[in-house]
Amino acid sequence: MDHGLRHERAAGDRRSGGRAARAGLPADHAEPDVRILPPRPGERVPPAGHTGGGGGEVGGFGGHPAPAAARRTGGTPVRLPEAVIILVGRELVTAAQADETGPRLAARLSALGCTIRARIFVPDSGEILAAVVRDQLAAGVDVILVSGGLGPTPDDRTREAIAEALGSALQRDETAWEAIERRYEERGRDVPPGAERQALSPTGAEFLPNPIGTAPGFLVRAGRTLLFALPGVPREFEAVFTRSVEPELRRTFGSRVAVASERLHVVGLPEADLHRIVTRVVGEESGVEVHYLARHGEVELLLDCRAERPALARETLAEALAALEKALGDRAYARGDRTLVAVVRDRLQERGWTLATAESCTGGLVAKRITDLAGSSAFYLGGTVSYADALKRAQLDVPAALLDRSGAVSGEVARAMAIGCKEKLGSDVALAVTGIAGPGGGSSEKPVGLVYVGLALPGRTLSTRHTFLGDRTAIRSLAAAAALDEVRRALSGLPPLGQPVPAAEGDEVE
Structure with a gap:
């Protein structure tokens, strides 16, 4: 019966993810969570990776044969709830x-x-x-x-x-x-x-x-x-x-079907692009299911693998995860419960460094995300929201001549904001964000969604250009995620995700 409601099919829905996986587990990460679940009469659930057909290679992992665990055949008659x-x-x-x-x-x-x-x-x-x-x-x-x-x-x-x-x-x-x-x-x-x-x-x-x-x-x-x-x-x-x-x-529902579960966090990729990578790398018959949870400018992949035995579920998930993380590269930044801010915290604390922020278009959203993490006072000194040019000058010592020449939304000003924040607040690292969140204020030269991120680190500075699509809320959320990701990248020895903005002649670059 159709009641005229919003109705979304979730099981096996290709639009909501099909099947996918997550990567080889580093030494500091626990194995995928494994749960034992029920057999109920009436339905065959094949082991992970079984294609349901006869003959030929089992495909799915980027055009290569599926992992060894996923090529095993057989099956136990079960009916999943x-x-x-x-x-x-x-x-x-x-x-x-x-x-x-x-x-x-x-x-x-x-x-x-x-x-x-x-x-x-x-x-x-x-x-x-x-x-x-x-x-x-x-x-x-x-x-x-x-x-x-x-x-x-x-x-x-x-x-x-x-x-x-x-x-x-x-x-x-x-x-x-x-x-x-x-x-x-x-x-x-x-x-x-x-x-x-x-x-x-x-x-x-x-x-x-x-x-x-x-x-x-x-x-x-x-x-x-x-x-x-x-x-x-x-x-x-x-x-x-x-x-x-x-x-x-x-x-x-008892305890005879094993389910291995894990989460993978991805930043800097739109959900549609991520979905294309996932479906290319991990085929639908791999036995690994994926759900996508897009929020805060990031995408969390929620991954499950069902199999007859815990070891088989765990092995299949781990192999598929390795293939997926290899394809995603540095866009996949953490697993399990670790957030982007937690990764930034770890990179800072490895060096004994502190962080401060200077925000314009994000209006404190970066600071909020940082302080959402319990214990952030151990590495985060605080920040300033310098929305007006007058405050950029007064609070961050951004030169008036620079604001006049380049405009508040520019790579040069983002760099100057970060340098001023680092000096004024006494942090080791400073992060600055300036941009046009819309809906108004854009132009052909500087459209809505244009955002610059500035970083000041010991001995060097960096400014990057980003362009985002969406409404004001989406642009601000994407900008905050991109800014935090640029910190992660800089502290991890990775290249910036945004387009680097060279320092202009006469700019302070530390």
Whole structure:
């Protein structure tokens, strides 16, 4: 049944990644995470790399034969659990708000051995949500996970919609109500009108505590289907999923299919270009699945490999990762939980150096990303947002003559900003960003999306030119990522990603 909703197929969807992998693991990196997952009668899941056909070479790795582990044949009759993700909110249906939960949830479910059947966006309509849930129950999927609509306001209709789909009444869960009252008491607030709605759930549902918020989740066992309802706030969703959903899925679906999981972080490549590399390097029959999570000017590849045995899953993933990292080169900067800022921190601390920032078009976004990392005070001194030319002169000693000659958006000024920041704040390394984020302010000579990054390091300076596409938010995010990546590159002995801007005669270059 078509309800006119945003509906994205996730399992085996070539647009969302097909299959891919990540690279040989360095000494300081743990092996891919391996989980053992369920066999269920009815479906053959071949070992990693099995093509399903007879004869010939198994292709996929850049036109070369697949890794040895991926060429093994056979298979164990299993049926992997199917999961459907339902995300509630008009803002998600209309794309007025980016979906932060869906991609990460799909990756976590996939890492637990689930096949993602679909990701569905539903408006704040009890009638539509009930119809969608009813359809998925009728289809016999193993896991339905609904996110959102569990708040205290009248437009939060998830409880009622699920109860309607189940043909059930709502009941008040006293344990849930006590937890809600306790949460408000801990915050020193009175329980607001309507909060009691958050303690309601379909008859027979199991309470799922929310350790950081007021909206608990619940679980309904409907025949073969596990139906979870979780809060829509990403942090709260993650907390409930980790505490309650993941353990339940492990208990329910047993332990006989091995899944090796890993993450690879990529910067400086648009998602479409990255996808072309991934599909060229790692074929669809490699047994390794990839999901793409693009955010903050970077792309995180979420990788899973299913196989009959943990060693086979681990070996296949590691070999495919090696091929992929070789193809990506220095665009792939880290694995696992390491962020771009964490890599910059490590490079600085290897030398005992400190960092300071001077920002114009990014308006403090680089500083925010740095200080999002706990413990950043150990290497980050601080920064300045010098938006107006007057502040560039006053705070960073950028010469007025240079601003008049080259303009605030120029490689020469980016270099001068970095030098002034290094001297004024007393850091070993200084990073500066200036550009045109739009939507206005551009010209044929200096279009919207033009950004210059300046670096001042002990004994040398650097300025690079970058051009980004997108709206103001996207350009600022891409600029912040590019700036941090230029620091990583400079400290790692890599060439700059942007176009180097030579120093003009008379410029201070340290």
